[in-house]
Amino acid sequence: MGSTQARIAIDAMGGDHAPAEIVAGALRAQEELGVKILLVGDPEEVGAAVRKHTSASPLEIIPAEGTIEMGEEPLSALRRKPKASINVAMDLVKRKEADAVVSAGHSGAVMAAALLRLGRLKGIDRPAIGAVLPTLIAGKPVIILDVGANVDCRPKFLEQFAFMGTVYSQYVLGIETPKVGLLNIGEESSKGNELALRTHQLLQKNPQIPFVGNAEGRDVLSGNFDVIVCDGFVGNVLLKFAEAVGEVALQILREELPQGVRGKIGTSVLKPNLRRIKQRMDHAEHGGGLLLGVDGVCIISHGSSQAPTIFNAVRLAREAIDNRVLDRIQSRYKEDSQTSAVSGQQDG
Amino acid sequence: MGSTQARIAIDAMGGDHAPAEIVAGALRAQEELGVKILLVGDPEEVGAAVRKHTSASPLEIIPAEGTIEMGEEPLSALRRKPKASINVAMDLVKRKEADAVVSAGHSGAVMAAALLRLGRLKGIDRPAIGAVLPTLIAGKPVIILDVGANVDCRPKFLEQFAFMGTVYSQYVLGIETPKVGLLNIGEESSKGNELALRTHQLLQKNPQIPFVGNAEGRDVLSGNFDVIVCDGFVGNVLLKFAEAVGEVALQILREELPQGVRGKIGTSVLKPNLRRIKQRMDHAEHGGGLLLGVDGVCIISHGSSQAPTIFNAVRLAREAIDNRVLDRIQSRYKEDSQTSAVSGQQDG
Numbered sequence: 001m002g003s004t005q006a007r008i009a010i011d012a013m014g015g016d017h018a019p020a021e022i023v024a025g026a027l028r029a030q031e032e033l034g035v036k037i038l039l040v041g042d043p044e045e046v047g048a049a050v051r052k053h054t055s056a057s058p059l060e061i062i063p064a065e066g067t068i069e070m071g072e073e074p075l076s077a078l079r080r081k082p083k084a085s086i087n088v089a090m091d092l093v094k095r096k097e098a099d100a101v102v103s104a105g106h107s108g109a110v111m112a113a114a115l116l117r118l119g120r121l122k123g124i125d126r127p128a129i130g131a132v133l134p135t136l137i138a139g140k141p142v143i144i145l146d147v148g149a150n151v152d153c154r155p156k157f158l159e160q161f162a163f164m165g166t167v168y169s170q171y172v173l174g175i176e177t178p179k180v181g182l183l184n185i186g187e188e189s190s191k192g193n194e195l196a197l198r199t200h201q202l203l204q205k206n207p208q209i210p211f212v213g214n215a216e217g218r219d220v221l222s223g224n225f226d227v228i229v230c231d232g233f234v235g236n237v238l239l240k241f242a243e244a245v246g247e248v249a250l251q252i253l254r255e256e257l258p259q260g261v262r263g264k265i266g267t268s269v270l271k272p273n274l275r276r277i278k279q280r281m282d283h284a285e286h287g288g289g290l291l292l293g294v295d296g297v298c299i300i301s302h303g304s305s306q307a308p309t310i311f312n313a314v315r316l317a318r319e320a321i322d323n324r325v326l327d328r329i330q331s332r333y334k335e336d337s338q339t340s341a342v343s344g345q346q347d348g
Numbered sequence: 349m350g351s352t353q354a355r356i357a358i359d360a361m362g363g364d365h366a367p368a369e370i371v372a373g374a375l376r377a378q379e380e381l382g383v384k385i386l387l388v389g390d391p392e393e394v395g396a397a398v399r400k401h402t403s404a405s406p407l408e409i410i411p412a413e414g415t416i417e418m419g420e421e422p423l424s425a426l427r428r429k430p431k432a433s434i435n436v437a438m439d440l441v442k443r444k445e446a447d448a449v450v451s452a453g454h455s456g457a458v459m460a461a462a463l464l465r466l467g468r469l470k471g472i473d474r475p476a477i478g479a480v481l482p483t484l485i486a487g488k489p490v491i492i493l494d495v496g497a498n499v500d501c502r503p504k505f506l507e508q509f510a511f512m513g514t515v516y517s518q519y520v521l522g523i524e525t526p527k528v529g530l531l532n533i534g535e536e537s538s539k540g541n542e543l544a545l546r547t548h549q550l551l552q553k554n555p556q557i558p559f560v561g562n563a564e565g566r567d568v569l570s571g572n573f574d575v576i577v578c579d580g581f582v583g584n585v586l587l588k589f590a591e592a593v594g595e596v597a598l599q600i601l602r603e604e605l606p607q608g609v610r611g612k613i614g615t616s617v618l619k620p621n622l623r624r625i626k627q628r629m630d631h632a633e634h635g636g637g638l639l640l641g642v643d644g645v646c647i648i649s650h651g652s653s654q655a656p657t658i659f660n661a662v663r664l665a666r667e668a669i670d671n672r673v674l675d676r677i678q679s680r681y682k683e684d685s686q687t688s689a690v691s692g693q694q695d696g
Contacts, residue, residue: 148533151541185584193499193581217588233541234582236533240565241586
């Protein structure tokens with residue numbers, strides 16, 4: 001890929017605001033990001049949504065039938081609906097007709113479809129969802145994984161997450177030697193639950209992972225770590241908590257804004273900024289989670305995604321494609337399969 | 349107790365700012381909260397700290413020798429130093445010469461000393477640390493437990509935490525029927541890791557716990573729940589993350605404050621409020637965690653506690669004493685030991 005135009009398949013039927021907002025984000029992405037968008041969904045519905053924006057037909061529409069609903073059990077629904085939009089989108093990547101999938105649909109179904117249709121990368125037992133969040137240090141994001149794919153983990157899974165996060169940080173975020181931390185309840189290596197204690201040992205022994213030690217809750221957004229690994233239960237709780245933080249901060253700000261005449265001046269000056277503050281904390285800003293460890297680039301966006309989130313999700317996908325993240329994960333595993341630098345197979 | 353004056357033993361030697369800040373908080377607490385403070389520590393050091401504030405000697409000093417240092421392994425250190433301040437403080441409660449202990453020292457040591465010297469309440473397998481946090485709804489705090497005492501939990505432990513949180517919410521926070529939530533990755537009862545799935549079932553069956561369902565990360569500070577239960581690993585990560593949120597919000601606020609002349613007006617108006625905003629999010633405000641499930645009221649304050657935190661910790665202790673939280677936990681377990689309403693002994 002690299003120099004050729006990235007082709008992104010977007011599940012136009014997935015999410016609370018599909019297809020209208022998905023299409024709006026897709027149109028903007030193709031226009032501004034230099035990618036080719038393949039809109040997957042019901043041709044009539046998607047076509048109508050496109051025509052609301054433009055009379056030209058700038059986006060290719062790939063027909064699909066139906067979608068996986070939020071209440072459905074992913075595996076059986078995917079089997080029952082082979083032509084559902086997410087299945088069709090994954091097949092485009094499998095047939096190398098697209099380089100990535102973006103979906104704001106049922107996240108369990110996206111994961112399951114990716115596993116079933118694309119399979120895992122060699123050396124990876126469990127794919128993880130990575131979320132890239134801003135930190136206190138401007139321009140220095142942190143990738144946290146897993147934020148929801150695996151709720152019960154073994155130490156070797158976390159070791160693999162750490163490795164994938166390292167590659168992502170190096171090649172997409174441009175950090176030569178990323179600081180990798182293990183989410184834990186204390187700095188000392190003696191602290192933690194059974195999973196953390198055993199993972200700590202694996203990470204310390206792994207020469208491929210620039211492990212610097214445990215990261216506590218307060219360190220997550222400090223900017224002192226570039227990669228933070230945890231199981232998908234803790235990561236999901238933390239991510240959703242973080243997403244609510246913008247709202248909490250704004251609410252407190254509103255309540256604490258000074259009253260009276262001086263207060264009114266302050267408020268009027270601040271108001272235009274409130275939106276920007278909220279935006280900075282919002283999930284819209286980071287586009288979605290990157291499903292790392294499957295044989296294809298997949299971005300899982302929030303179910304409530306609107307156009308800006310989809311736009312950012314496409315950007316995230318393009319970055320992963322342009323920087324050949326999957327190849328690099330894969331090739332490093334190949335290189336080191338003799339030296340067994342990733343100890344998972346034995347220890348975890 | 350109730351009508352008689354609450355007697356609070358404060359570990360004057362525990363914490364980064366001991367004894368100066370501990371003593372300052374203690375003096376203010378005795379003056380304003382109508383409690384009797386027993387300062388436990390080295391008589392000379394503590395006496396000197398008191399004399400910096402007043403020439404009178406308003407506080408009783410109970411002599412102790414040494415303290416448990418942060419790097420020490422709690423159990424062996426507690427045994428090696430029987431007269432350490434935290435041991436002496438716990439013994440005061442055991443001999444019924446004090447009603448509660450407040451300490452900003454080594455939290456593992458405080459827990460271990462409480463278990464060794466006071467023992468567990470009947471019916472409780474594992475004590476939990478509960479943290480009372482403000483929510484988006486003013487005046488409607490939430491108690492989260494466990495935030496650090498038990499990193500690997502069984503379902504019945506979480507069920508007991510839910511019960512203790514319910515009692516606390518009812519009798520201290522005055523919520524007649526508290527909404528109890530289980531921290532999880534989704535609302536549906538089918539979501540979660542093994543621990544969450546099994547705990548969900550126990551909570552649903554327990555008539556003593558007003559369980560309303562799963563709480564996601566975004567619900568923690570929403571005010572929609574009065575009690576949230578989780579294992580001590582997740583709870584600790586979340587609490588420390590929440591404590592850092594004040595700082596993150598302030599930082600973003602500073603960066604996003606408008607520039608130029610209008611900006612300067614806004615900033616000058618806002619500045620006095622920044623401190624109040626930070627305070628509202630700070631751990632100082634909630635005083636510390638309540639160690640629930642041991643046979644005595646124990647408040648574990650942050651190691652970095654200064655005078656205001658200690659003051660609030662004493663208030664928290666007094667509320668637990670005045671509202672007879674331990675008796676109520678104990679007596680309900682007694683009442684229901686026949687009906688086995690807490691299923692832990694069988695299912696967990």
